Amino acid sequence: MLLDLALWLQNTGLMRALRESDHGYEILLSLHLSFISLFGAMIALTNTRLLGWALTQDSVSEVVDPLRWPKRAGFVCAATCGFLLFGMKAEEYYLNVFFRIKVMLFLTIATHALVFRPSVYNKPSELEGASGTPLRAKIAGGIALVLWFGVVCAGRGIGYIYPPPFSHHFTAMRAVPGERSAYNSANPAAPDARSGASNRRR
Amino acid sequence: MNMGDNPLDASLLLFPIFEVTHIVSFAIAIGTVALVDFRMLGLAMPRQAPGKLMRDTRLWTLIALCATVFSGLLMYSTEPEKYYLNVSFLFKLACLFLAITFHYTVHRRVVLAQRSGSRIEAGAKLVACVSLVLWVSVVFGGIFIEFVRPGLSFN
Numbered sequence: 170m171l172l173d174l175a176l177w178l179q180n181t182g183l184m185r186a187l188r189e190s191d192h193g194y195e196i197l198l199s200l201h202l203s204f205i206s207l208f209g210a211m212i213a214l215t216n217t218r219l220l221g222w223a224l225t226q227d228s229v230s231e232v233v234d235p236l237r238w239p240k241r242a243g244f245v246c247a248a249t250c251g252f253l254l255f256g257m258k259a260e261e262y263y264l265n266v267f268f269r270i271k272v273m274l275f276l277t278i279a280t281h282a283l284v285f286r287p288s289v290y291n292k293p294s295e296l297e298g299a300s301g302t303p304l305r306a307k308i309a310g311g312i313a314l315v316l317w318f319g320v321v322c323a324g325r326g327i328g329y330i331y332p333p334p335f336s337h338h339f340t341a342m343r344a345v346p347g348e349r350s351a352y353n354s355a356n357p358a359a360p361d362a363r364s365g366a367s368n369r370r371r
Numbered sequence: 372m373n374m375g376d377n378p379l380d381a382s383l384l385l386f387p388i389f390e391v392t393h394i395v396s397f398a399i400a401i402g403t404v405a406l407v408d409f410r411m412l413g414l415a416m417p418r419q420a421p422g423k424l425m426r427d428t429r430l431w432t433l434i435a436l437c438a439t440v441f442s443g444l445l446m447y448s449t450e451p452e453k454y455y456l457n458v459s460f461l462f463k464l465a466c467l468f469l470a471i472t473f474h475y476t477v478h479r480r481v482v483l484a485q486r487s488g489s490r491i492e493a494g495a496k497l498v499a500c501v502s503l504v505l506w507v508s509v510v511f512g513g514i515f516i517e518f519v520r521p522g523l524s525f526n
Binding site: 192195196198199202203205206207208209210211213214223224226227235236238239318321322325326329 | 387390391394395397398399400401402403405406409414415416418419427428431507510511513514515518
């Protein structure tokens with residue numbers, strides 16, 4: 170069912186137009202990374218402050234409160250670009266193990282937010298203490314950093330997996346009618362992953 | 372292993388590790404600079420003084436930039452002929468040089484001159500826009516490396 174949904178999504182008008190454009194994918198990917206940069210820096214600053222590792226001359230609320238809405242805006246922008254990227258090649262991403270890991274990590278981050286937002290992120294003024302931030306805030310900050318780092322690793326790992334030759338998008342977009350595609354000719358049984366820098370896909 | 376072999380090519384994990392380091396460190400570097408620029412444009416953290424925000428994040432920016440450049444050099448060493456002949460990579464390097472130079476000269480002076488509570492002038496906002504354009508251009512240049520044909524042409 171999920172695969173059917175992915176196939177439907179990548180064949181909608183918008184996604185086909187983006188996929189068939191000259192540089193749509195590259196532009197969206199660049200914007201995705203630019204928004205990730207902004208969002209990632211704010212995540213790093215917020216959670217390292219909770220851990221007491223950085224910006225310790227500022228109170229927790231002075232760091233966490235002003236970054237709340239910019240973080241949300243950055244996440245929405247990055248996620249929008251990410252959704253459009255996904256929609257362009259939904260079937261390939263669905264079959265990609267690193268993409269699945271990235272989705273699982275996002276679900277874990279959502280759970281982390283449900284657990285810690287009421288007691289930590291929404292009440293930074295209660296985290297000020299003479300002996301530093303409370304243990305639950307440090308745990309929240311540490312887990313958040315590990316999870317977001319995992320998202321970055323999984324996101325980069327996506328590009329190391331070649332799509333299977335039988336994927337609809339791959340055979341439809343890469344193969345010229347009446348000819349075998351260059352990829353299928355050279356790699357009739359492509360492995361799932363390549364090793365080494367010179368063999369990386371992208 | 373021969374003397375001329377690059378250890379990054381021999382290992383399954385080393386290149387991806389340096390690539391992730393490159394991505395995380397440039398995210399932090401560009402993100403901290405962008406945070407100050409968005410403050411200058413009045414789009415984020417309006418109660419923070421731009422100069423204080425820059426002083427609070429400058430060590431992060433510096434360390435992250437060093438990690439970005441170091442990991443980038445290691446990645447470059449794996450296929451130098453590919454990158455050297457890639458117009459997008461050369462564009463990225465040019466924008467990176469301009470961005471770093473601009474950041475530690477004009478940008479730094481203008482941001483530190485802003486006083487807490489005072490209105491940001493149009494000239495200072497223009498400096499923030501130029502900074503953002505330069506750093507985003509570095510990202511675009513990096514992404515397009517894999518999408519342009521080898522050789523110094525724009526195809």
